[in-house]
Amino acid sequence: MLQGSSWRLALSAAAAAACVAAGPCSAAAADSSYPADLGPASLAAAAKGWPPPPPASGEHPAPARTAAPWPPALKTGYRLTVARCGRCHTPARVFNHRYAEPEGKNVPDKEDVIASLKADHPGFFQAPGVWQIEADVWKLCVERMAAMPASGIKPGEGRTIWLFLVAEGAPRKLGEGASAWKTLRESLLKRFKAERPGRYRELEAVDGL
Numbered sequence: 001m002l003q004g005s006s007w008r009l010a011l012s013a014a015a016a017a018a019c020v021a022a023g024p025c026s027a028a029a030a031d032s033s034y035p036a037d038l039g040p041a042s043l044a045a046a047a048k049g050w051p052p053p054p055p056a057s058g059e060h061p062a063p064a065r066t067a068a069p070w071p072p073a074l075k076t077g078y079r080l081t082v083a084r085c086g087r088c089h090t091p092a093r094v095f096n097h098r099y100a101e102p103e104g105k106n107v108p109d110k111e112d113v114i115a116s117l118k119a120d121h122p123g124f125f126q127a128p129g130v131w132q133i134e135a136d137v138w139k140l141c142v143e144r145m146a147a148m149p150a151s152g153i154k155p156g157e158g159r160t161i162w163l164f165l166v167a168e169g170a171p172r173k174l175g176e177g178a179s180a181w182k183t184l185r186e187s188l189l190k191r192f193k194a195e196r197p198g199r200y201r202e203l204e205a206v207d208g209l
């Protein structure tokens with residue numbers, strides 16, 4: 001038997017998929033949007049003024065990033081993210097979400113990065129609507145999405161997407177792109193609060209913005 005939460009998950013996944021299939025959701029449908037949904041659905045626009053990074057080197061803080069072309073694994077990761085993670089909601093929810101997972105070889109390594117970020121950039125941890133920094137936050141998110149009924153995400157694909165989200169997102173949100181990221185997120189939160197006050201309060205109450 002399904003647990004209560006799996007039930008709700010299955011139902012909301014079905015509802016989200018139905019919305020995409022049928023066009024805009026009816027006004028009667030509960031608002032299940034997130035601030036990230038209001039942002040750009042393309043990475044080029046989300047990272048405006050901040051060129052996507054070259055491959056993750058594993059070091060941190062990242063050395064100066066250039067607009068060097070992505071290696072094949074990141075290109076595949078980007079393509080899969082748009083295709084798979086844009087199926088039930090748009091890729092905007094992914095590119096503009098507050099989740100930020102640092103680069104690193106493993107969880108302890110990433111915890112070390114988080115400890116130095118806490119020392120060097122305390123502001124990252126005082127704006128919960130802008131950053132949610134955890135050592136495996138994208139990994140767990142991708143696993144949760146892939147486990148939804150009919151997610152269409154094959155096992156190997158989830159890993160490729162996860163590695164892409166870390167390599168792309170860490171420098172953009174925690175590295176040199178951090179102040180542009182803060183500006184973008186704050187503008188999305190402001191708009192969300194103005195346009196969808198009920199949903200804003202609902203998410204705020206559960207620390208879910």
Ligand code: HEC
Pocket residue numbers: 009012013014016017032034081084085086087088089093094097099141142145146148149150151152153161208209
């Ligand atoms: C089968 C449909 C489906 C697919 C495919 C899907 N999502 Fe989702 N996603 C949902 C639903 C439904 C929600 C809202 C409920 C929830 O968070 O569990 C959601 C919520 C989210 C959230 C917001 C979570 C939060 O708590 O703030 C993020 C981020 C996200 N998805 C990322 C992704 C990524 C990354 C992928 C691709 C690996 C993906 N989604 C693929 C259905 C899907």
